[in-house]
Amino acid sequence: xxxxxxxxxxxxxxxxxxxxxxxxxxxxxxxxxxxxxxxxxxxxxxxxxxxxxxxxxxxxxxxxxxxxxxxxxxxxxxxxxxxxxxxxxxxxxxxxxxxxxxxxxxxxxxxxxxxxxxxxxxxxxxxxxxxxxxxxxxxxxxxxxxxxxxxxxxxxxxxxxxxxxxxxxxxxxxxxxxxxxxxxxxxxxxxxxxxxxxxxxxxxxxxxxxxxxxxxxxxxxxxxxxxxxxxxxxxxxxxxxxxxxxxxxxxxxxxxxxxxxxxxxxxxxxxxxxxxxxxxxxxxxxxxxxxxxxxxxxxxxxxxxxxxxxxxxxxxxxxxxxxxxxxxxxxxxxxxxxxxxxxxxxxxxxxxxxxxxxxxxxxxxxxxxxxxxxxxxxxxxxxxxxxxxxxxxxxxxxxxxxxxxxxxxxxxxxxxxxxxxxxxxxxxxxxxxxx
Numbered sequence: 001x002x003x004x005x006x007x008x009x010x011x012x013x014x015x016x017x018x019x020x021x022x023x024x025x026x027x028x029x030x031x032x033x034x035x036x037x038x039x040x041x042x043x044x045x046x047x048x049x050x051x052x053x054x055x056x057x058x059x060x061x062x063x064x065x066x067x068x069x070x071x072x073x074x075x076x077x078x079x080x081x082x083x084x085x086x087x088x089x090x091x092x093x094x095x096x097x098x099x100x101x102x103x104x105x106x107x108x109x110x111x112x113x114x115x116x117x118x119x120x121x122x123x124x125x126x127x128x129x130x131x132x133x134x135x136x137x138x139x140x141x142x143x144x145x146x147x148x149x150x151x152x153x154x155x156x157x158x159x160x161x162x163x164x165x166x167x168x169x170x171x172x173x174x175x176x177x178x179x180x181x182x183x184x185x186x187x188x189x190x191x192x193x194x195x196x197x198x199x200x201x202x203x204x205x206x207x208x209x210x211x212x213x214x215x216x217x218x219x220x221x222x223x224x225x226x227x228x229x230x231x232x233x234x235x236x237x238x239x240x241x242x243x244x245x246x247x248x249x250x251x252x253x254x255x256x257x258x259x260x261x262x263x264x265x266x267x268x269x270x271x272x273x274x275x276x277x278x279x280x281x282x283x284x285x286x287x288x289x290x291x292x293x294x295x296x297x298x299x300x301x302x303x304x305x306x307x308x309x310x311x312x313x314x315x316x317x318x319x320x321x322x323x324x325x326x327x328x329x330x331x332x333x334x335x336x337x338x339x340x341x342x343x344x345x346x347x348x349x350x351x352x353x354x355x356x357x358x359x360x361x362x363x364x365x366x367x368x369x370x371x372x373x374x375x376x377x378x379x380x381x382x383x384x385x386x387x388x389x390x391x392x393x394x395x396x397x398x399x400x401x402x403x404x405x406x407x408x409x410x411x412x413x414x415x416x417x418x419x420x421x422x423x424x425x426x427x428x429x430x431x432x433x434x435x
Contacts, residue, residue, distance in 0.1 A: 009147045013110070015186045016178055017142060022198035029053060029205035030138045036172035037061070037091055040380070040388035044082040045069055045090070048388050049378035052278065053200075054173050056207020058378050059279035060215035063245045063270050064094035066283050066376075070268070075285040076374070079390070091167065092160045095176055099183050100153055101218025107150040108182035109159055110175055111166060114144045141171055147182055180214065192220040194236060206277065209257075216272060217243050224249075226260030226305070242267060248282075249274030250414040250434060258308055261301050264418050266290060273375075273414055275434035281376040282415070291366035299360050302326055303352055312352040316343050319350055328359065370396050373424060375411075375432040382433045391432040393424040410434050 021030075032051040037058075040048045045065065049058050068090050069078045078086075099107055150156045166172060181189060192210070193199075199211040199220075214220040217239060223229070224247060225238035239262040246266035251274060252259050269289040271282045293301065302325045304310070306318040314322065316339050323338075324330040342350045342358060356363060375391045383389050398421040411431050415422050426432065 012147065012182060012186060013142070013145050013178075016110075016181045018198075019181065019186065019189060020177070020199050022202050024202075025138050026202060026205070027138060029200065029202075032205055033174055033200070034137060034141075034170050036168040036170060037176075038168055039082075039087050042385075042387040043389050044080075044087065045078060046376055046388045046390065047091075047378055048380060052379070053205040054207075055279040055378060056211050057173050057177055057215060059272050059281055060212070060245065061091075061094045061098065062376060062378065063216070063272055063281050063283070064097050065090045066270055066281065067097075067245065067268050068093050070270075070283070070285060076390075088161070088164055092157060092164070095160060095167075096153060096157050098180060098215060098218070099156060102180055102184040102214065103153075104185060104188070106183075107153065107156045108179060109148040109150055109156065110178035110182050111146055111148055111163070112141070112144045112171065112175070113146045114140075141174070145178070184214065184218070184220065189214065189220045192237075194222040204277075207279075212247070212272070212274075212279065213239070216245050216247060224257055224259045224263055226262050229258070229308075239263060244268055246271035246418075247274065248272075248414060248418045250276065250410050250417075252417045253413050255309075259417065261305075265293065271418070273434060275410060275414070278377075278379070278382075278435045280378070280432075280434055283374050283376070284372055285374075286368065286371040288366065288368055289371060294364040294366050296356065296360040296363040297366065299326055299356065300352070303355060307352070313349040314352075314355075316348055316350055322355075326359075365397075367397065367419075370394065373415075377433060382435060384428075384430050384432075391427060391430070393426040393432075395419070395422055395424045397421055398423060 017025075032053040035050045035054060038048055040046045047058050047062050047065070049055055069082075072078070082090075148159070150159060160167065166175065189210075195208075195210070197208065199208050200206070201208065208222075209224065210220045210222050213222075213224070219239065221237050221239065223236055223238040227240060228235045228237055230236075238260055242262045243266045245268060247263040248259055248271050249257065251257050267290060269284040269286060273280045273282050303314065303322055305325075306314045306322055319339055319342070320330050320332070320335045323335065338358070339350075342354050373393045373395050375393065376388075377383055377391075378388060380386055380388050384391070395415075397419060400421055409431060411434055412422075412424060414434060415424065424431075
């Protein structure tokens with residue numbers, strides 16, 4: 001290899017390490033992230049997560065696996081027919097899709113030069129719980145990293161199919177994560193992030209929102225709203241287009257973030273769900289959940305974009321912008337007339353219901369009133385049976401706009417950030433855990 005290329009590769013790997021972990025790698029966190037990709041023995045199409053931390057990688061990959069299965073099979077018919085060959089195929093396909101979203105042209109696969117390290121399926125520190133080997137694990141891992149250039153996606157697919165054992169082994173998750181950063185480009189990731197903090201939290205070991213966004217969309221932006229949002233005079237960038245996989249989070253209910261329409265309304269009925277500490281996946285075989293939005297649904301979305309606090313009203317000063325965004329008449333004279341009509345008490349606000357009654361009295365919905373939801377949690381201990389298992393629920397959209405707030409049911413609270421009037425009857429009356 002050319003000396004300059006070797007130097008550049010070493011610099012890139014050092015930069016990736018710094019970007020992910022910061023200046024020091026906390027050994028217990030590195031240990032939790034050191035796992036391969038493996039499917040549950042109980043739920044053949046579901047990846048299993050050994051410890052807290054790498055859900056930022058595993059949950060998005062599981063979402064892409066489900067996207068492939070729901071496309072190739074009729075409903076959930078794949079559930080009891082997934083063989084080892086299908087597992088390999090859908091895993092490799094998911095990894096390739098994620099890399100393709102990140103790529104600016106070529107692909108860079110990070111792998112281990114030492115075959116013995118690559119094939120270590122557990123590592124002594126993972127087998128006996130002894131932390132004495134954790135530091136050497138991190139050092140051995142980083143000392144043995146190499147970057148392989150793959151000009152075409154076909155080369156990537158071929159490499160992973162021929163080296164599936166490295167994905168299943170101890171460092172499979174980390175090697176793929178490093179490949180994502182290398183393919184995206186260190187500077188591209190840095191330029192899209194609005195923070196200099198490591199992508200893996202130095203204290204708790206969870207993945208940052210930038211890392212989650214990178215895995216789901218190929219963009220390492222820090223925020224989850226649509227396009228740009230003005231915050232204190234700063235234009236902060238979120239998603240720039242509709243995502244294939246969605247994202248909703250309990251943190252929106254807690255007012256820590258605002259999730260935009262691009263994430264809430266993906267092209268496939270699959271959503272990564274966020275809690276304070278973990279990521280899981282919600283999906284459905286009901287394709288009409290992602291049907292093109294009706295005019296009235298578009299109107300609600302646009303109206304709410306001018307109501308970031310979720311108060312169900314906007315300032316009268318925003319009416320003209322809302323009408324213009326919906327391609328409705330927005331001449332100032334007409335706006336003044338409508339302002340007087342919609343704000344007859346001169347309160348300075350326009351209610352969502354009043355706006356919809358005036359401009360979209362025959363409200364239509366592309367979403368069925370009843371549909372099936374299925375939940376995945378990769379941590380076996382968080383499942384009711386202590387085994388990774390899909391959990392089914394029957395959802396119904398109530399006619400009332402008034403939602404019941406129940407802080408003791410974080411799952412429902414999270415789902416209501418997407419469907420405000422939803423109620424769900426879960427199988428066996430057991431609500432699955434977000435954590």
